[in-house]
Amino acid sequence: MNQDQKYERIAARIAKELRDGYYVNLGIGIPTQVANFVPSGMDVILQSENGMLGIGPYPAESEVDADMINAGKETVTELKGTCYFSSVDSFAMIRGGHIDLTVLGALQVDEQGNLANWAIPGKMLKGMGGAMDLVAGAKRVFIAMEHATRDKAAKIVSKCTLPLTGVKVVDYIVTELAVIQVTPEGLLLKELAPDTTVAYVQSLTEPQLILPGKGPELMLL
Amino acid sequence: MDKRIESPDVGIQAIHDGAMILMGGFGLCGIPENLISAVRRKGIRNLTIVSNNAGVDDFGIGILLQNRQVKKMVSTYVGENKLFEQLVFQGELEIELNPQGTFAERLRAGGAGIPAFYTPTGYGTVVAEGKETREFDGRMFVLERGIRGQFAFIKAWKGDRWGNLVYRKTAGNFNAMMATAADYVIAEVEQLVDLGELDPNHIHTPGIYVNAIFQGSNYEKRIERRKIRIAV
Numbered sequence: 001m002n003q004d005q006k007y008e009r010i011a012a013r014i015a016k017e018l019r020d021g022y023y024v025n026l027g028i029g030i031p032t033q034v035a036n037f038v039p040s041g042m043d044v045i046l047q048s049e050n051g052m053l054g055i056g057p058y059p060a061e062s063e064v065d066a067d068m069i070n071a072g073k074e075t076v077t078e079l080k081g082t083c084y085f086s087s088v089d090s091f092a093m094i095r096g097g098h099i100d101l102t103v104l105g106a107l108q109v110d111e112q113g114n115l116a117n118w119a120i121p122g123k124m125l126k127g128m129g130g131a132m133d134l135v136a137g138a139k140r141v142f143i144a145m146e147h148a149t150r151d152k153a154a155k156i157v158s159k160c161t162l163p164l165t166g167v168k169v170v171d172y173i174v175t176e177l178a179v180i181q182v183t184p185e186g187l188l189l190k191e192l193a194p195d196t197t198v199a200y201v202q203s204l205t206e207p208q209l210i211l212p213g214k215g216p217e218l219m220l221l
Numbered sequence: 222m223d224k225r226i227e228s229p230d231v232g233i234q235a236i237h238d239g240a241m242i243l244m245g246g247f248g249l250c251g252i253p254e255n256l257i258s259a260v261r262r263k264g265i266r267n268l269t270i271v272s273n274n275a276g277v278d279d280f281g282i283g284i285l286l287q288n289r290q291v292k293k294m295v296s297t298y299v300g301e302n303k304l305f306e307q308l309v310f311q312g313e314l315e316i317e318l319n320p321q322g323t324f325a326e327r328l329r330a331g332g333a334g335i336p337a338f339y340t341p342t343g344y345g346t347v348v349a350e351g352k353e354t355r356e357f358d359g360r361m362f363v364l365e366r367g368i369r370g371q372f373a374f375i376k377a378w379k380g381d382r383w384g385n386l387v388y389r390k391t392a393g394n395f396n397a398m399m400a401t402a403a404d405y406v407i408a409e410v411e412q413l414v415d416l417g418e419l420d421p422n423h424i425h426t427p428g429i430y431v432n433a434i435f436q437g438s439n440y441e442k443r444i445e446r447r448k449i450r451i452a453v
Contacts, residue, residue, distance in 0.1 A: 050248075
């Protein structure tokens with residue numbers, strides 16, 4: 001599978017979690033692609049933390065408007081029913097528990113559901129943006145990421161070593177290989193992609209994965 | 222009452238080296254372009270700038286970084302700015318990173334007379350280091366301080382001479398909070414309209430918060446990531 005296919009699979013799987021009437025915030029990168037897989041006929045309202053509920057598709061050339069961007073600073077369009085608001089209102093929605101689901105990328109996730117996704121000391125300086133508030137306030141937190149780094153180092157680790165975004169905040173990790181639930185006992189391998197094995201997934205995962213009684217189910221795609 | 226001023230240069234006359242300025246905007250959207258240019262022209266230095274982002278290398282707050290006018294930035298996300306990263310790693314620029322919701326709330330609190338507040342955001346992370354924490358209803362929270370600045374630069378779509386402001390689409394972002402959180406607030410607008418032209422039901426920032434207003438010129442409104450829908 002090439003990278004695009006991996007990303008599509010991850011986004012498509014997470015889209016299966018969407019329900020009619022959900023308010024959802026999608027992070028930058030793979031998470032943004034979840035929007036491409038919203039089932040037709042389902043109203044899922046996308047929130048952008050810079051002050052917009054009801055993000056529409058990217059604009060046609062003639063519709064480009066510098067005053068209409070998403071949190072990734074990409075040009076977007078509005079829908080019938082879209083609304084705008086200030087940043088403080090936006091984070092009242094987020095921190096106040098009004099967002100049903102958020103999907104974020106990760107550098108590392110650990111066994112306890114701790115997340116690191118905003119800095120690599122001495123190497124990468126970007127900032128946490130809205131990620132710390134999203135993990136603190138959204139009802140459910142999904143991580144969308146490739147299972148391991150390009151040189152096959154684990155991103156799902158026993159304990160995060162990079163600066164944390166939040167403590168015990170992740171509910172599910174979805175990768176091109178598996179769907180993993182964070183439970184009080186550890187990481188539960190819920191679903192396995194059709195083109196891999198438990199042993200292979202475990203080899204790319206630092207902590208021991210817990211297997212359900214009947215073994216993992218086939219990944220919903 | 223008439224809060225109109227001739228130009229951004231008149232507006233920033235009282236700002237000197239070492240000042241703390243709040244600047245509205247998210248990325249390059251809704252930034253006070255004319256006031257930033259005036260600060261560059263005036264050449265004041267050692268500024269502390271409170272703004273969600275730091276512009277790009279050659280636009281927005283980036284032009285003040287180029288000219289080494291900034292001592293410290295208080296921001297939430299500073300990616301996509303090579304010069305910024307370089308200045309920080311060389312120790313020429315101080316950076317205080319805040320979670321974005323904490324940043325917004327700190328400004329709201331500062332403007333509303335609230336010195337500090339508890340938030341769940343950032344508990345157990347580096348942003349909570351050295352701060353008081355407290356448990357409420359079984360969950361841990363971090364005490365964060367309100368922010369007040371000496372000056373705020375606000376960009377709005379429309380405004381009148383009493384200082385009432387209306388923002389447009391996602392260009393509002395942090396402008397409304399920042400307008401409440403500084404001693405002297407200067408607003409630049411795309412359209413300065415007559416009193417009574419703005420619908421009183423739809424004012425975003427009531428004029429009480431604004432000290433000076435002018436109609437800006439030559440807005441570039443640069444787009445950071447122009448994404449176009451592929452026609453099918």
